[in-house]
Amino acid sequence: MSPSNNIALYFGTFNPIHIGHMAMANFIVNEGPTKSLWFVVTPQNPLKPATGLLPDYQRLELIRRAIGDDPRFRVTDVEFKLPKPNYTAYTLLKLTETYPQHRFWLVLGADNLQNFHKWKNTDYILNNFRILLLPRPGFHGGEFAHHPAVATLNAPQIEISSTFIRNSIAQGKNIRHFMPENAWLYMDEMNFFR
Secondary structure (H helix, E strand, O other): OOHHHEEEEEEEOOOOOOHHHHHHHHHHHHHOOOOEEEEEEOOOOOOOOOOOOOOHHHHHHHHHHHHOOOOOEEEEOHHHHOOOOOOHHHHHHHHHHHOOOOEEEEEEEHHHHHOHHHOOOHHHHHHHOEEEEEOEOOEOOHHHOOOOOEEEOOOOOOOOOHHHHHHHHHOOOOOHHHOOHHHHHHHHHHOOOO
16 A cells, blocks of 8 residues: 555544644654544544533634645544444544545554553454554553554654633633634634633
8 A cells, every 4th residue: 555545543622723733743744654644523532521612513614724725634524424422443444434545544642542441442443553652741652552553653742732722712812823823713703712
């Protein structure tokens, strides 16, 4: 399979997307085994409460605006059409059925890999996909860190979070430069998180 068929899947609620997400995505396609990355917008993480999420399609639109015309990136709403609660294994199965020409890499932080034993169908994921592991302070990745399906990418640590963005907006602070410009303009126009 051609390297151009390798796609990194960056899952998240992206509530909202910020420059840390974009910088990490850029690093992954520049330094990792894939030259393309798809943002997979998660409507609900079964391990987290769904309170405080912007509506699905508004988060999708924020990512579309953040990506702009960069051909390396794409956003998908595949999880919006799957039964809730959804699990990553089901999303991967759906993407594989829909795009059999691609080989998908699951982007995970060491914190998520450390909890991977709690996920549904971990054997299916490990036997059929590759995991691109990103370091996280205080986490070593747990029992799966040295699994043959896991490749570590020594990515920089970016200390910006969507929680910080939301809290700053609620406090009336200007966070314009913490988000891609077009995403920030849309968010400002829509008065999100105020």
